[in-house]
Amino acid sequence: MRTDIVRTYKDIHSWVGIISGLALFIAFYAGAITMFEGPLQRWASPPPSLAAPPSLTDTPSLIAKVLAAHPEAAKGYRVHMRTGPENPARISWTTGNRREPGATYYAALDADGGLQVSMQGPSPVARFIDVLHQQVGLPFSHGVAMSIMGAIALLYAVALVSGVICLLPSLIKDLFALRLGKNLKRMWLDVHNVLGLFSLPFHIVMALTSVVFAFHDQFYDAQDAVAAIGRPAAAHPREAHVAPTSGRILAPAEIARRFEAQMPDFRIQTIEYRTSGPAGTSVRVTGDDPRYGMRGPGFTFAGVDPHSGAIIEDDYLPGRQNGWFATVSSFFALHFGSFGGTPVRWAYFFLGLAGAFLFYSGNLLWIESRRRKERKAGAVEQTRATRVLASLTLGVSLGCVIGISLTIAAAKWLPEAWSDKAAWHGRIYYASFLIAVGWAMLRGAPRASAELLWGAAIATAIIPLTSLAGAMGAPAVWNHADASMLLDLVAMFGAAGMGAMAIAARRRSMSVPRDSAWARAGAVRKNGKGAVARSSAS
Amino acid sequence: MTTSPDILTSSGWFGKSSAGLLLGFTLALGLSSLFALLAGVDDSYLGATGQIAMWLMAPIWSGVLAFCFLFRSGARAWGWLGLANLIAWTGYVVARLIIG
Numbered sequence: 001m002r003t004d005i006v007r008t009y010k011d012i013h014s015w016v017g018i019i020s021g022l023a024l025f026i027a028f029y030a031g032a033i034t035m036f037e038g039p040l041q042r043w044a045s046p047p048p049s050l051a052a053p054p055s056l057t058d059t060p061s062l063i064a065k066v067l068a069a070h071p072e073a074a075k076g077y078r079v080h081m082r083t084g085p086e087n088p089a090r091i092s093w094t095t096g097n098r099r100e101p102g103a104t105y106y107a108a109l110d111a112d113g114g115l116q117v118s119m120q121g122p123s124p125v126a127r128f129i130d131v132l133h134q135q136v137g138l139p140f141s142h143g144v145a146m147s148i149m150g151a152i153a154l155l156y157a158v159a160l161v162s163g164v165i166c167l168l169p170s171l172i173k174d175l176f177a178l179r180l181g182k183n184l185k186r187m188w189l190d191v192h193n194v195l196g197l198f199s200l201p202f203h204i205v206m207a208l209t210s211v212v213f214a215f216h217d218q219f220y221d222a223q224d225a226v227a228a229i230g231r232p233a234a235a236h237p238r239e240a241h242v243a244p245t246s247g248r249i250l251a252p253a254e255i256a257r258r259f260e261a262q263m264p265d266f267r268i269q270t271i272e273y274r275t276s277g278p279a280g281t282s283v284r285v286t287g288d289d290p291r292y293g294m295r296g297p298g299f300t301f302a303g304v305d306p307h308s309g310a311i312i313e314d315d316y317l318p319g320r321q322n323g324w325f326a327t328v329s330s331f332f333a334l335h336f337g338s339f340g341g342t343p344v345r346w347a348y349f350f351l352g353l354a355g356a357f358l359f360y361s362g363n364l365l366w367i368e369s370r371r372r373k374e375r376k377a378g379a380v381e382q383t384r385a386t387r388v389l390a391s392l393t394l395g396v397s398l399g400c401v402i403g404i405s406l407t408i409a410a411a412k413w414l415p416e417a418w419s420d421k422a423a424w425h426g427r428i429y430y431a432s433f434l435i436a437v438g439w440a441m442l443r444g445a446p447r448a449s450a451e452l453l454w455g456a457a458i459a460t461a462i463i464p465l466t467s468l469a470g471a472m473g474a475p476a477v478w479n480h481a482d483a484s485m486l487l488d489l490v491a492m493f494g495a496a497g498m499g500a501m502a503i504a505a506r507r508r509s510m511s512v513p514r515d516s517a518w519a520r521a522g523a524v525r526k527n528g529k530g531a532v533a534r535s536s537a538s
Numbered sequence: 539m540t541t542s543p544d545i546l547t548s549s550g551w552f553g554k555s556s557a558g559l560l561l562g563f564t565l566a567l568g569l570s571s572l573f574a575l576l577a578g579v580d581d582s583y584l585g586a587t588g589q590i591a592m593w594l595m596a597p598i599w600s601g602v603l604a605f606c607f608l609f610r611s612g613a614r615a616w617g618w619l620g621l622a623n624l625i626a627w628t629g630y631v632v633a634r635l636i637i638g
Binding site for chain 1: 579
């Protein structure tokens, strides 16, 4: 490889990395957590206040009462096969339309057979973290945030290619070398390279799918515009056309029975009845089959004839897809980690955390390289730009960790009476995030690194401590005795890891050369010359 | 390019990246439209081939953007990518004339 190409791409890698790194940190950290969106939602959701859901065979009487009292539900309502805190009722319906959903209602029957309707749904915190992930942490409207995310995703693709080009010449030499030791920059670079190269396929998938997720509307519009050139305007038939059948609409239990007869390994999650205009009633079944990749983050779907239960739309149904649709599904499944069941979820969780660390270490490397360049140019102190970037790197990444941990813990503390819980999760996250960034700026990176890591350790420890408080009888704090307690365990390990990093960061800030971005004012070496001599070894 | 004595630097990044961004997009649009035409995408873009055609945009666009820095100058990037666009779009027009 020509050295000028490598040098050019090294410049490009550092600049696209520094522009996109912090947003990508947030996307990856939050994204790693969304791998367990289901368990998190269960952990964070209060015990349902509604009466226990009726059995599937008794559901038609509930549906009849819902439709009598709330005729607007006929537009579309869902029957949930599995209920629990994260799915508090057998029947739910959402007002508004698919683009702009309104409030969701949940219905049950009390002991006397009377209709109960509640707006108390599952905790919105899992959804909040998912949106945070999609919008790389930006609190803007979805449209604005998604175009910025798209730009970040393009930079991320450039960073991947340029990073690989930089690594290629020394690949054999560097790949299996992890030089832990005195030379901290070397160590960070080795870690950065190892993480980047071994998770490269994962990162390529994420970069390309994110570009699509950001720009799919624009891509479709542009392609439609090209295809429409010189052609008479034609109406777009957006929905699949199936000749309507007539007869009795099948009850949920019957739909489930007939569907399972056709797809024995498919586990149904919901059955959705929709009625719109002349098309009449349509039925959509969602569910999962762990043997296949799925179109959605935790489910896929099929269209069912409401009168016969026959599967009439199987484009995304595992095992019944043609090659084209299976290919499309695989793109989504590769992004969502919705294939291979739980082991892949865990793998994606760790790959996501490793990705976050990749961007964090990339920023640290940028700071260290700048220090070297500046020192060659004669500077003894860090320039302001480097100090600001060091503070930003710490503030943004650890602020994201602190904010997410606190807002998750808050799910169990927020009073049930506060109806705008989603807004409170946002306030808690962004307040902690901004305080962390401000703290890093005011205190400077050397002090803030250990302090914010302690903050992250404590904030994360509050998650299991909250559950502990519930177990010890704190009022209004609940625990579900099931696998969602694993979340407390993971948070405990996370908190311990961050505590260990805080101790290491503090030790380091005491022992680095003065011109390092990590040096404390109080840890000055004897003189400037000594610092230079020392740091040239580091 | 490899025979040239010129040394590649990152100084012409703006010309190169703007070519990669704009002409990379139009190149991706031309090639994916050609694919859509050959794969027989109907009006409904809920169809699978239509979705694949849309997905094709991402790797082509990102790929051009990532590798456009290999051009020796911004002007060359615009020239070569312009030529690539011309070929792709000619292919599309010809295919439209034949297939209809």
